[in-house]
Amino acid sequence: MSGRRMVSCLKLIAAAMATGLLLTTAGCASTDDTNTPDGGTVTQSTGAVAIFTPSDGITLSQHTPLNKWAKLVPDITSELKKQGFKSANITTTTSSDLAKQSQDIQDYVVNHAVSAQSGKDSANKKDGADEKAITLIVAPAAETQTSTRQYGDYVSQTSGTATDRTGSDEAGSTDASESTDTPESANASSSDNASDSTDTESMPRMANALQLAKDSGMHVVLVANPVKDFTPDAFVELSTAERIGQIQASKLADKLQLDTISKDNPKAVEILLPYTASADGSDDEFAKEAFAGAWSVLQPYFKKGTAYSPSGLLTADTTDGQWESVAFKIDKDSRITDEITNRLKQKNSASHTRIDGIIAMNDYVASGVVDALDHLGYTGSAADINPSITLPGIVGNITGKQDLHRKKVPDPIKAPENDGDATNDGSASEKARDTQWPIITGYGAYVDELPQLVSGHQWMTAVEDRKGAATQLAQMCLKINQGTAVKSPQNLTKGTYPGVAGKNMPTLRPDLVAISASNLKSTLIDPGYITLADAGM
Secondary structure (H helix, E strand, O other), X not given: OOHHHHHHHHHXXXXXXXXXXXXXXXXXXXXXXXXXXXXXXXXXXXXXXXXXXXXXXXXXXXXXXXXXXHHHHHXXXXXXXXXXXXXXXXXXXXXXXHHHHHHHHHHHHHHXXXXXXXXXXXXXXXXXXXXXXXXXXXXXXXXXXXXXXXXXXXXXXXXXXOOOOOOOOOOOOOOHHHOOHHHHHHHHHHHHHHHHXXXXXXXXXXXXXXXXXXXXXXXXXXXXXXXXXXXXXXXXXXXXXXXXXXXXHHHHHHHOOOOOOOOOOOEEEEEOEEEOOOOOOHHHHHHXXXXXXXXXXXXXXXXXXXXXXXXXXXXXXXXXXXXXXXXXXXXXXXXXXXXXXXXXXXXXXXXXXXXXXXXXXXXHHXXXXXXXXXXXXXXXXXXXXXXXXXXXXXXXXXXXXXXXOOOOOOOOOOOHHHOOOOOOOHHHHHHHHHOEOOEEEOOOOOXXXXXXXXXXXXXXXEEEOHHHHHHHHHHHXXXXXXXXXXXXXXXXXXXXXXXXXXXXXXXXOOOEEEEEOOXXXXXXXXXOOOOXXXXXX
16 A cells, blocks of 8 residues: 555545544543542543664774663663553664654554554453553654764754664764765765655655554653654653754863963863764754764854964854864864864974863774874873772772762963962973863763773763653653643653744753763762763773
């Protein structure tokens, strides 16, 4: 049966059953227990939940972000059970791309719509039999480029709609097609053309299937990415490019005390912005928004003169639209080394360029920055910036043997070289200062890079609160299925939904979690995200 005929048939089914199923759902919209005439109580059904997520793809590299779809699904399932959902009423489906996912959702809606209609019409159906309310949790499959996959699976794509996902390699993976520009461009063009052709059918099918689910009395919660021209019951935004840029810049500014220093002791800061050229410009938009997030925090310090760019690529007059000045192509590993070397290495000189902080945007780029700085001769670690934190102390804190107490970073408002009380060994002190290891930030909590946090070579990373989001999402599903207003989950707001212009709806937006050596135990080890062995202990 063609997609168009299937949609027509499904509309007829939805129209035929709408009154009965919707009334049944409305009957569940009171409290958990309903009083009966004889004074007893009837426990209200929690209903059913169907979870649809993209597959993670093939892992070709150890460089893999912590948060993947395959890890979110078990967390949601576990939390749904805690809310009272029965295992038999929770189904999960993974799909390789948008075309397959839209077909899977359509099949589910058809099967359950037909089943509900058949059950309602059955002469053998007992009075008062339970007809379950159903909520679909859908994370639309989205096409991602190499650079955007480096941030993990949960980042909302900036195109505003879900698109066909064609890539399957993980962040940091390289192959022959990525080592040169021409084949990559040809492959990207071919992939984009195939994607456009697939989207012509799969996008409308997805929107139609979801709308028919709602018309049949089901509920829909979209996660991470919107679907064009479809309005869900609620939207879950786990992370965005802008928020990723903001959290790194904010933590960097705090660590370097940019609010308290003066322009006599400015901090040298660089932003590395990886991107992959795409035919539809989606990766350009992602990079632009990531830069805008970081620059919204850092630009005021550049204007005050308390921060500057050693390479000169950023100035007080830089605008959000000039993101390309700090962007670099990420088609192969050596690009990171080349980029940081070009910015910091002084031509025809053995001297080092002072650098206090580097926003690497994600942990894959951060790992390349660590290697490049080591090769260039920078020494020490981020722990040296705060003498009250020692590596043994960090290890003791992570293993639970001692608490970690941090003091204020002893960074003077006035630069040491301008201090009249400075000693005569200025040249040695200046050299040591110029070769001092900088603060490096990233994103994704790559498991293979976590030992770099412990060693202090990478100062911080950040990640979505996966388990917290799963808890709040399960609470949301229970309230939706029972007809209760969705108000109570933490981080729930009335947000603008990007799939339909001007549409506001309940939006769950969990805070991102910043991770450093000082809180690695409480943020990742204690909640069960990783083990001590993962942290290199």
